[in-house]
Amino acid sequence: MKHAISLSEFYAQIKTDNPHIATDLLGHFNVFEIEKVRKRMANSPEMPYDKRTYFKISLIKGSSTVEYADKTLEIKAYGLLFATPKIPYNFNPTGDDQSGYFCVFTYDFLAPEMIWEKMENLTVFSQNATPVFEISKADYESFTLIYQKMQSELASDYEYRYELLRNYVSELIYNGQKLMPKRPKGSGLTASKRIVGLFIELLERQFPIENPRQSLQLRKAEDYASRLAIHTNHLNKTLKEETSFTTKQFINLRIAEEAKTLLSKTDWPVTVIADCLGFEETAHFSNFFKKHVGDSPLKFRAGVMI
Numbered sequence: 001m002k003h004a005i006s007l008s009e010f011y012a013q014i015k016t017d018n019p020h021i022a023t024d025l026l027g028h029f030n031v032f033e034i035e036k037v038r039k040r041m042a043n044s045p046e047m048p049y050d051k052r053t054y055f056k057i058s059l060i061k062g063s064s065t066v067e068y069a070d071k072t073l074e075i076k077a078y079g080l081l082f083a084t085p086k087i088p089y090n091f092n093p094t095g096d097d098q099s100g101y102f103c104v105f106t107y108d109f110l111a112p113e114m115i116w117e118k119m120e121n122l123t124v125f126s127q128n129a130t131p132v133f134e135i136s137k138a139d140y141e142s143f144t145l146i147y148q149k150m151q152s153e154l155a156s157d158y159e160y161r162y163e164l165l166r167n168y169v170s171e172l173i174y175n176g177q178k179l180m181p182k183r184p185k186g187s188g189l190t191a192s193k194r195i196v197g198l199f200i201e202l203l204e205r206q207f208p209i210e211n212p213r214q215s216l217q218l219r220k221a222e223d224y225a226s227r228l229a230i231h232t233n234h235l236n237k238t239l240k241e242e243t244s245f246t247t248k249q250f251i252n253l254r255i256a257e258e259a260k261t262l263l264s265k266t267d268w269p270v271t272v273i274a275d276c277l278g279f280e281e282t283a284h285f286s287n288f289f290k291k292h293v294g295d296s297p298l299k300f301r302a303g304v305m306i
Helices: 007-013 034-040 135-154 161-179 191-204 221-228 230-241 247-264 270-276 282-293 297-304
Strands: 023-025 027-033 054-061 064-067 072-075 077-081 091-093 097-103 130-135
Touching: 007 221, 023 034, 027 034, 027 135, 027 161, 034 054, 034 097, 054 135, 054 161, 054 247, 072 077, 072 247, 077 161, 091 221, 097 135, 191 221, 191 230, 191 247, 221 247, 230 247, 247 270, 247 282, 247 297, 270 282, 270 297, 282 297
Parallel strands: none
Antiparallel strands: 023 027, 027 097, 054 077, 054 097, 064 072, 064 091, 077 130
């Protein structure tokens, strides 16, 4: 599994170990000025081409390129970049005059009623998207106001500042959505392939698990079928025909992979990891892990720590 840069690693990279952070019961958010971060990182190595465990939305002034696995996109003057935990990329400034803003946030920072039902339909965050947009100077100035409002709320003690911050993030997301090209009608995807794609999107959006308070919202085949507004049997049949895996197999394989990551990358107790991954009893998690990985959670952790 490809290493994903954690928030703590991110803050170490930008030379900030005591950031002014908005962290409430739902997750993490922060906003930065690019010019100040670049000054702190003047003699630091380039951020690696890798996945992140957080979302990032950048407002960019200055020429730069954004490298993905299969393409390189260019920003000549002003740009807006949406980065998701699922798609690795590398950002390379190509001019000395670089400024703007960026915000980082975890998936669970966004209120469930605001995103859970809609996120999978946003092409700006879809698996196949490379959402880097060149924008006008007027658009840049308009987006700048949103980031300045974010900074103001971060510095305030307003009781409902987190709600305002979520609204500002949502405003960025939906304005970015407007910049995406419209999907042509009749894209050529069959109904079965659309179901598979949406199922995988729903599954992947629950990961990575970033803090001990986070837990899986969708744990069973019935949960996914309900979100997709189809019968569980239809979802199982479609996945089996298209991929040779059942819904349960898909879910279990992904949970096992995440369990290995949490056991090797964190010092969380096994009981906490079990709870995050939706197991009511630690013994059930231990049996599940041994069945799918071959070792008990504690033996696996001891082995990777050697």
